Amino acid sequence: MSHSATKVRRAVAVLALTVTAAVLAGCGAASSPSTGAAPNADRAAAAEGVSPDVNLDQCGKPARTVKHDLGTTTISGSPAKVVALEYSFVDALVAVGMSPVGVADDGQPERIIPALRDKVGEYKSVGLRATPNIQVITALKPDLIVADSGRHKAIYAQLSKIAPTIAFASLNGNYQQVLDSEMSTAIALDKCDEMKTRLTEHAKVMADLKAKAPADESRTALFVRASDKGFTGFPAKAYTPGVLEVIGIRSPLPDDSGEASVSLTLETLVATKPDVMFIAPNEGPTLRDTWAKSPLWREIPAVKNNTTFDVDPNEWSRSRGLIAAEVVAQEAVELLYGK
């Protein structure tokens, strides 16, 4: 083998490595999962707070065609047995006075928040939200399945063989998307009027809570999930900050990054300068315990002002629903302004 041939090969290999590196660097800038609709919906829509994309004209029809993130699905009759593959959809069922026959509850029923638990009653766990057990879902013989459009995209075809399946953004959904998906779910359930009433009530609850906050509230509040490996901050367009914004509390994280969440280091956290921090810690020791020992931690305004609050990740982060939003807003108002 000649020397030059070896050189050429080496050049090709180096080129390949460089391309890989460039692709990596590129995706740093390019990856921007869009989280959809603007937070301010058309208030004039027939269902309060719901964006015009929701096809309300299907309400009350015997066979309703529901637009959802993975297509359109026609549902006839009034589904009675419903399987919810995310907590958001349990929220939607409870909001219209129903309860699911099966829930992907991660095998941890305590993750269904107290505000929903009693109304949910008996159900069958269908396993992890990420990998719901298709066998168990089939055995439940559901009339409708509500799935997450991200997590369950790959098994959507299989779910559709079991029962009509509608899919919405829950995991990556923002507040507006959650309200829309609750309404769309209600259309599928033939419970339009119930949901419209509930949405009006919801708007009133949120307005009352907003009234409890001073109109000139200028403090920013950061919502973070703390685990042993990371500290994840949620920018304004994510679900929880979206709920807080409704009652007049802004997020200190800039919204121009387009990211659904931001991984924070202690340094970036300090630079963010949150006036208030709502921390939803995972069980066991978290990074916060380590960071709290650092002098930098005490530089954070929220720590200095003693306005750092621990909140329940089930209520503040996992549930992502209409009822859960009221729970979050209520607790935020209580923590910040007293009862």
Next chain:
Amino acid sequence: MSAAIVAQHVRRTSLAQRYPGILMGSLGVLAVVLSFYSLSVGATDVSMTDVFNAVIGNTGDQAAQIVVQFQLPRVLLAWLVGIALGVSGAVMQGVIRNPLAAPDVVGVTKGAGFAGMLLLLAIPGMPVVAVVPAAFAGGLAAAALVYLLAYRRGATPVRIALVGIAVSAAFEAGIRFLLVRNPLDVSAALIWLTGSLFGRSMSSVLEILPWVLVLVPLIVVWSRRLDVLGLGDDLAAGLGEPVERTRRLLLLFAVALAAAAVAVSGTIGFVGLIAPHMARRVFGGKHVASIPAAALFGVLLMIFADMLGRGLAPPLEIPAGLVTAVVGGPYFLYLLVKTGK
């Protein structure tokens, strides 16, 4: 080692080598029986009668039928992935002449994993089916990169193994980077990465089937050449074998098989490493016997892992890749200790 054990060892290997057909046949029967049994394992009650009815197309209990319909592709996929990984590992161990060689070592697994993750995480809204060709291409590209970097007047086994580890590490870093960048989407991607047969349908079966159908018989036909390569480069060249060309082609076949397996099932570790080991222990070093045996052991491992993952803590599903790692890790350690003696 006592004389009795030596005698027993000699008798066992000679028995297996004298009647490889019978032993191979019984392994095959065992795999088929286990497959049928695994169809009935899971979170709901499905009787063996339901399974047989469903497989032959009789309408029994409808829910049980649907269950079997969903399980059947999984079991078929377990067969194909097991065969692909087992054969791929056997060829790599033969070609690289390193008992630690496996699809993981030549960079296929991590390369395919990286390409799949890149697609899943960095480009939202990508159809899920696109992961398969991307992961396949990633696996091939990674192996090609390893071969190129290892090439210096022919690619010696040691260089391939060492460069493979380095390239795998680089892709692993890439995977980590993608995970850190996209914390919200991670859970779905992680499940693919761990390797699982969850939610796979007949289309996944059809995606890997042609590779197995074409490449495995080809490799079996070429098994004599693998034996020759095992004599060492000089001796093999002396016997008239075009060493580098044969090695390149066989590696390409093995890499393609492994990449196809990773593409449809995610990264399932240890099967490609352990199945060939088991095969060699039972059937000896002749590739004409050890390659089909590695395929069968691969199938048994995959069916077992998938069944255990479904049956251990229903309704929770434990990814098959996790089970193979838990079962494979200790076996691998046992092998290391055993060969170290």
